[in-house]
């Protein structure tokens with residue numbers, strides 16, 4: 001079966017679909033003949049994504065949701081069932097960025113990042129899993145982690161912590177759903193040219209006050225991760241170029257782009273050295 005046939009007639013639900021990677025995912029699924037549901041805290045941008053799909057003859061619905069709000073996500077699943085009767089691919093893609101040295105982040109900053117990036121994924125999956133289970137055909141859940149899940153950098157500790165948690169969650173989900181033949185994939189993009197900082201600032205609850213963004217934090221972070229911005233920052237469209245093939249193959253990890261093999265090797269070699277020391281008498 002070719003990859004397009006694998007997805008055709010399915011229904012894809014994507015969070016964070018008003019922009020960047022989420023919008024590019026929606027467009028990829030729609031081009032494969034799937035009905036799509038675009039969810040975003042920015043309802044106007046979600047609707048714009050759905051309109052783009054309808055403009056090319058596809059079927060699309062949009063809804064304004066905050067992934068940190070479990071009840072809102074339940075509502076989105078009910079609306080999806082009503083409109084499409086199924087969910088065969090779910091992309092839990094929302095993540096917000098919060099720069100700052102660890103000792104400058106407040107407890108409220110932490111709570112927001114963890115509520116959206118970690119519990120947001122949990123609410124997304126918990127709300128849609130019953131519908132996925134009832135849906136027939138090839139079923140898949142993709143969760144957007146980050147290169148930060150493998151290569152930590154300074155000045156983005158809250159984000160990195162949340163993306164490590166996302167990876168642990170998704171790895172467990174993959175094991176727990178394997179018997180039901182629901183595929184699960186962790187997507188780990190490196191830097192992308194998106195509205196991430198702008199949309200994170202817009203989505204931040206007013207009660208937290210404005211996030212303090214220092215240019216210096218971004219420069220120090222980039223230097224600590226030894227990543228070359230010129231070569232390793234990509235468009236979201238580039239990041240999704242193999243998405244359908246990767247999901248159809250039920251890849252465990254998808255590294256969309258970016259070159260950080262050296263950092264990954266350093267980390268895993270350190271773990272293996274620690275492991276081997278642990279075997280010594």
Ligand SMILES: NC(=O)c1ccc[n+]([C@@H]2O[C@H](COP(=O)([O-])OP(=O)(O)OC[C@H]3O[C@@H](n4cnc5c(N)ncnc54)[C@H](O)[C@@H]3O)[C@@H](O)[C@H]2O)c1
Pocket residue numbers: 015016017018019020021022039040041042045065066067068093094095096116120144145146147148188189190191192193194195196197199200203236
């Ligand atoms: N941009 C990068 O460099 C980069 C790198 C690695 C991983 N990622 C991850 O990719 C994913 C997509 O980010 P992007 O770069 O496309 O950013 P983006 O800003 O273009 O898109 C994110 C979307 O999420 C929405 N959103 C924010 N908070 C929300 C909430 N509480 N509920 C619902 N929607 C919410 C925003 O309105 C926005 O439309 C995120 O998980 C991000 O952490 C991004």
